[in-house]
Amino acid sequence: MAKSQAQHTNMDVDYVISYRFAKTDKAAAIANFEKLVEALASVGLQTEVRNGESGSVLLFLRVASDEHLFGEVYRSRVRDWIHGVRAAAPPKETREALEAEPLYEAERLRIIYQLITNPVSEGGAGITPKDGEWENVESLFALHDHAYNKDWIKKWTSSYFLKTEDLDDIRNRLGEKIAFYFAFTQSYFTFLLFPAAFGTVAWLFFGHFSAIYGIVNALWCLVFTEYWKHQEADLGVRWGVRNVSRIEQKRKDFQSMKHITDPVTGETVGFFPSATRLQRQLWQIPFVIVAALLLGTLITTCFGIEVFISEVYGGPLKWLLVFIPTGILTAFMPIITSILMKMATQLTEYENYETQSAYDTSLTQKIFVINFITSYLGIFITAFVYVPFGKNIVPYLDVFSVAVRPFAENEKQLAGPSADWTINPDRLRKQVIYFTVTAQVVNLGMELIVPYLKRRGLSKYKEMQSERAAKNGGGAPDVSANDPPEDAAFLKRVREESELDVYDVTTDLREMVMQFGYLSLFSVVWPLTAVSFVINDWLELRADAIKICVEMQRPTPWRADTIGPWLDSLTFLTWLGSITSSALVYLFSNDGLGPDGHPASIALWALLLSILLSEHAFFFLRWTIRIAISKLDSPGLQQERRERFLVRKQYFDENLSQLKLMPKMADAGGKISRESLEEDAREGSLHQTTPESRFWNRQRGWRETAAVGKDFIERHREESTPVEKKEL
């Protein structure tokens, strides 16, 4: 019973700090801990400390009273209003404001998180985990809501489609940033159903490399990308976070070169010249070259070995040796990738962005480049190097014989390809199937199973260690020795959660975007691609939910109104798809052998023309689709306009009410002009000063003007009539 209760109560804990002191001097650690607790108390957080795993303590935090939160909530809402996230200013009475719009869980947690981490100058406690003074603060996390998590997983795994309400639920619990990932994946999943169905039809009836499939697929990718932008805006309004990305968050690692007076705010701020940053950004060029060279060499080498073994090598153990390149890739790819990732991070740090969003964008671009090469280069080589130039290149592949020389029985088995060697037109399809089915399945498995094994192994290891320690004679007793019995189960759970990894939504998002790339760039090779993705993504959505609930600490809920820089990657992949699809269709339209069955007869001009036409058709269609989608209305956008209209109307009414106190013009027009004219006339007769006043005094009031006008009109007729009569 205690256990199930431990699963169901969080003891009102808002956040837990895992404070690791093992590596610090004892006295310093104690002083620092004291300071930490005091800082937290100073912003109204109540604290409890318990023993943690191996050299750490767990500090439990909760907001002492809701009154303490109000200030932060109100400040946050006013900031939102000023940046255009909210249409109207929040009511000044805080109680009232909170009653009108109660906090949802993610908002509450976000605000408490900000209360803890914001600088003291902005009203926070200034605790920055793992950084500077607070290096000992190992992590800061909220506790999972196990009851909710259980329901969530159960509901999702038993339904085919996720409704908007399900996404709302995630937003309420985990914040908008994660909700946007799920919304994107769900939207993508739904959109995939069409190319899955159409792809099956194409696969059955249209033959290989069908131009029709290529066109429909490119169009679909385009519609999806553009429609998602529309959906983003809609969801942003629905969740009240539209324009939230406008609230720029300063990066705390930003290094200013000198201090200047901000011409806008008049405050002294750190300044870093754009020109210097631009110079530093130029390092991105060598970075991309290095990434392309390193990864390109690895992939090309493995590709060469693979072709050599499977198509040239004639010796024994061929069935086994073909796995050599896979082995090399599996061994070296993660190493090179992690080196490049490190370089990317350091380069982005060096570029020294002022805001977090600029930093994220720049880093995402670099990550995209790395992933682009690792994901797609292999297929590019097969499609655009191996097939058109295979005949010329394969003879030189015997350099790779070194890889299998030990296994060969004679030199003949290692000799170049025979004269009747032809390219293997099936290689491309097999490769695409590998990336879109096998790799996706492996990846999904890795995501779920590896952390599970890791967690299991770690707990086993700890168990063994403490058993050994116990055998060694009572030293280092169990950390839970001092736990009050009634809290024991709860504390055990918290200790487990404190050891979990931190969830990073961008990794999952990147995975989806790269998957979309296969569809957009290469699915014309194998139209069933979308079918595989539909199955994979249905599972992925559920697996990610499980991952967040079981294998990760509860993520801090952040706000977002977009999937961010990945949107640019989507747009880029869609565009590139229009080029690769047309090129692939032209090159392989006759079963991988060029338009008339022979690779040699590929005409460069026809290839270029296909690309040129396809790309421009794409640009034209994108323009049309954007216009069409911009005309679409949606409940969210309507709601936003309505809110803004009401606020506007209120301002107008408030401000224009002032005007009504002035004499109404319609009334005044008659009276005043008459009166003032008479006065003018009198004045005029006294002074007869200017030609202007004489000019304006000839007609008094509009009735006189009308009378004179009437006279003119009548006389004109009289004058012209006699002339006409004379002529008759």
Next chain:
Amino acid sequence: MAKSQAQHTNMDVDYVISYRFAKTDKAAAIANFEKLVEALASVGLQTEVRNGESGSVLLFLRVASDEHLFGEVYRSRVRDWIHGVRAAAPPKETREALEAEPLYEAERLRIIYQLITNPVSEGGAGITPKDGEWENVESLFALHDHAYNKDWIKKWTSSYFLKTEDLDDIRNRLGEKIAFYFAFTQSYFTFLLFPAAFGTVAWLFFGHFSAIYGIVNALWCLVFTEYWKHQEADLGVRWGVRNVSRIEQKRKDFQSMKHITDPVTGETVGFFPSATRLQRQLWQIPFVIVAALLLGTLITTCFGIEVFISEVYGGPLKWLLVFIPTGILTAFMPIITSILMKMATQLTEYENYETQSAYDTSLTQKIFVINFITSYLGIFITAFVYVPFGKNIVPYLDVFSVAVRPFAENEKQLAGPSADWTINPDRLRKQVIYFTVTAQVVNLGMELIVPYLKRRGLSKYKEMQSERAAKNGGGAPDVSANDPPEDAAFLKRVREESELDVYDVTTDLREMVMQFGYLSLFSVVWPLTAVSFVINDWLELRADAIKICVEMQRPTPWRADTIGPWLDSLTFLTWLGSITSSALVYLFSNDGLGPDGHPASIALWALLLSILLSEHAFFFLRWTIRIAISKLDSPGLQQERRERFLVRKQYFDENLSQLKLMPKMADAGGKISRESLEEDAREGSLHQTTPESRFWNRQRGWRETAAVGKDFIERHREESTPVEKKEL
């Protein structure tokens, strides 16, 4: 003296209405006139009527007192604030508001114009010139300020460059819309200096169709287009009109299909389904086809005749006959163009846009298509049809012999080209020179001289007519017969101004954009293009100033924050330039004879590759340049940010002052948590209700937490040390 005074006073007149009654029934005209005068008086306008030319009267208007204007000014400023044109709300005291920000002349005139023309429901007089009830209101115009005009022309014609202050001056007098045209032309003129200089160098040293010139020119066009967007924003802030295009003006000719309740405002509004509009917009496709066919046939025919006469025909009068195509073009082009323009207008009307800006954009697009064909098709035919395929086509040109048959002495003179006929590589250059020099000069001349002659002719004609009438016996006396002698000169001037044309700034803007097109698309043919344009535009700027002052009615000052849809045309031409330039360079890089001196050896793949590479380099550069320009700061943008910051700060201060009344969290943290904890503890000992309250009561206040934490940390050390010792 009277005359010079007449030039210098406008008698305080704000606007003049020319009321033409000649075509209406007398009684109706009088009733309508009376209604007009009353409507004007009702909004606080003072009126004077005088006789006008042939069947019209002139109605002079001035605002009776400034008080009447305030309401309209204030309403306009509040509207601006709400739409984000102004950062701060105008002060509620109108006097104060006007003293803080006095009206500039253009603003005053615009507001009076709106007072006259706005619907009665919006507080205006509802006078719509030439429309519906007010069909007799022939025109509504302000009077020229001749003293200022004289200074303006004098200053401009005696200075090489226009400063921003000169543009400010125009903005103050003629409004932002016209000022934006001058700013654009001036900016374009300044930017032209570089390609003029570089073009001269290229012309002298780089040979024909220089790739270097092509690249530099394309880059320059790109930088100019993007930089102009930046300048637009800057000027918009400087002139206080940024975002003014967001204030949507409803089109009065909009026809609603049914009435619905607006989901946003809750008002009943006219509704026209987008789908129906889309269907109607599809007519643009046949429209473009018809335009292309009509104009294309005309241009192609003339081109064929010209080639036939100049390169095939061998008979007499050749020097004269070559002008036949020019004659045909001059005769038919204006007819076809005006038919197409009528079609474009009607089609745009039919598309039934709700807002004026949507209507303008759509119409501008159609005008651009027509102008694109008339301006550039001839050169396109020479470059991409005549040169590459001339050898195959010219033999068939003898169909055009019909045009010169009467002049030929024998059939031989009309026979097809001799076997050694080759294309004339100089034709393209001559054609470009014609369009960029001759046509520009002719056009400039036409703009100034034709209206002058027209005006002269008209006044001569009138003089003669009245002389004849006088001879015929006193009938139809001079309209000025009843003028008071002291106003005579002034009234004569006003009568003259009332006969002038209305200035349309889009025509001038279109001219500049089309000129830019020659530079972007074809200047690689003749690098001196920019030199011609520099001279032409220096004159053009001054000529336009003179035109506005002398040949046109004073334009109603409208606001704008951009040159509008023409910006899209610029972007389009820049992009297209990247394609045509690379194609031209490839096709003609060896003096019009293809890369190796012979047109037959042009390789299609190489042409396509040039285009493909050039276009993608263009896209990449545009992306970079956009990023670079977005980093640029400018006084205008800084000022805008400063204003917005101050407003924001004020709101923040106002709203957050409320917060300070609540107990400060820093103080409260210590006290309240202690107190509340003690209370909780007492309460807890009384009830001992929940595990949660017991959990949180173990440590009272942060000092206890700190003490317990200290204990944990110390004990951990003690525990682990002995183990280590044992191991030693």
